[in-house]
Amino acid sequence: MTEQGVRWTAEQVLALAPDAASRKAGSKLGTAGPWSGSGSGEGTVWGLCKGSGSRPYQTVVDFADATGPAYKCTCPSRKFPCKHALGLLLLWAEGDGAVPAAAEPPEWAEQWLSGRRKRAESKRTEGGGSSAPGSADPGAARRRAERRAERVTAGATELEQRLVDLLRGGLASAEQAGYGLWDETAARMVDAQAPGLASRVRELGAVPASGPGWPARLLEECALLHLLDQGWLRRDRLPDALAATVRSRLGLPASADGPPVRDRWLVLAQYDTVDPKLTTRRIWLHGAESGRTRLLLSYGAAGRAPELTLPVGLAVEADLSVFPGAGQLRAALGEQHAPPAPVALRPPGVSTAEAAARYGDALREDPWLESVPVTLDRVIPTPDTEAGSWQLADAEADSALPLTPSARSRPGLWRLAALSGGAPVKVFGECGHRGFTPLTAWPEGPGTPVTLC
Structure with missing residues (x-):
């Protein structure tokens, strides 16, 4: 990274911001004026930022971690990274000497860095030398799993009866009942320890208010829910991989027990989804040698960004282990062999027709799949005047993919249109039954990726 003279771009730095306000505030601090005592070296950047008080804020960023950058600042902000960390990184990204290379960090930065790295090493040592929680008594773990399976079975059986009652009474009753019917049913699924069923049931409550054709x-959604119910109730007849997919869709815990794959993993996209209790971060990776696409998930409590x-645009050389299930792309990040660094690598792309076919093929292994990750080659964002929406038109063929409603309402659509300017671009995103959601784009010629989410 800094030792090799390779620095992040401003776009990559701002992608770390927890919200738009932090991006704006951090951009204002990305100049040399408020900073003093800044320096970088061995995967670390530090500096002192003048604030409203008499003492400057001490800010340090550590890159040498498998879970991404870590931050320390003496400011009172509860956001990670804070605006001072973002400003320092933007100043460092400029590469004009404002953050010079230094032999050693100052004492205040070194204390935090050494303590943090010692704790990380201690965790790795303890993790390698001790058994996992609960593994000391496999009999007790088996009994807990059996009791949970019994509760899930009871919940799935009850849900089947409620679906039958709904269809016998007619779908019009769902419109009259409103959210109350589904909230009560979802609560029953939570009691049955089947969070996946509860989540899908809650989503049904919004369908009657979704407009014509509801x-x-x-x-359709009830049919998929019935299929998931039956998959669990008849799981002993399913192939192992499909049975594992059913368990994951129900929300039952699983471990990434697949063989680790070492590769240079290009970070294709990162975005958060927020609900009242949890923030979920999704990070899509592409293996330079393996050609595989994998998904990392990280979670944070309400109001706090996930750690990962x-x-x-960065690539990290690391081991990834996949979770069980047919067609599952989720993986766990294992040992990191080199710090993340910018690369010129781009993923190979496909046509819009091939992208749609890829989603159709994936549904055979996982019927509940909302979308698949796809990189489109040489597409042009174009208004669809007949549908009153936008689409990605294939520059080489007479085909196109419509954008999802959520994508059409994002500012990223206008960034994509500006990047294209009517010319073909390469776009990575998620392709599903609602359309295509663009997440990252690259211009035809040389250039850094532009995040759209």
Whole structure:
């Protein structure tokens, strides 16, 4: 990284910001004026930022971690990274000497760095020398799993009866009942320790208010829920991989027990989804040698960003282990062999027709799959005047993919249109039954990736 003279871009730095306000405030601090005593070296950047008080804020960023950058600042902000860390990184990214290379960090930075790295090493040592929680008594773990399976079975059986009652009474009753019907049913699924069923049931409550054609959509969702129920109730007849997929869709715990794959993993996209209790971060990776696409998930309590952070456009040489299940792309980040660093690598792309076919093929292994990760080659963002929306038109063929409603309402759509300017671009995103959601784009010629989410 800094030792090799390779620095992040401003776009990659701003992708770390927890929200738009932090991006704006951090950008204002990305100049040399408020900073003093700044320096960098061995995967670390530090500096003193003048604030409203008499003493400057001490800010340090540590890159040498498998979970992405870590931050320390003496300011009172509860956001990670804070605006001072973002400003320091933007100043460092400029590469004009404002953050010079130094032999050693100052004492205040070194104390935090050494303590943090000692704790990380201690965790690795303890993890390698002791058994996992609960493994000391496999009999007790088996009994807990059996009791949970019994509760899930009871919940799935009850849900089947409620679906039957709904269809016998007619779908119009769902519109009259409103959210109350589904909230109560979802609560029953939570009691049954089947969070996946509870989540899908809650989503049914919004279908009757989704506009014309809602009965057909509700019937489709009920059919998928029935299929998931039956998959669990008849799991002993399913192939092992499909049974594992059913368990994951129900929300039952699983471990990444697949063989680790070492590769240079390009960070394709990173974005958060927020609900009242949890923030979920999704990070898509592409293996330079293996050609595989994998998904990392990280979670944070409400109001706090998840710890795992890998800015788009960087590549990390690391081991990934996949979770069980047919067609599952989720993986766990294992040992990191080199710090994340910018690369010129781009993923190979496919046509819009091939992207749609890829989603159709994936549904055979996982019928509940909302979308698949796809990189589109040479597409042009174009208004669809007949549908009153936008689409990605294939520059080489007479085909296109419509954008999802959520993508059409994001500022990223206008960044994509500006990047294209009517010319073909390469776009990575998620392709599903609602359309295509663009997440990252690259210009035709040389250039850094532009995040759209």
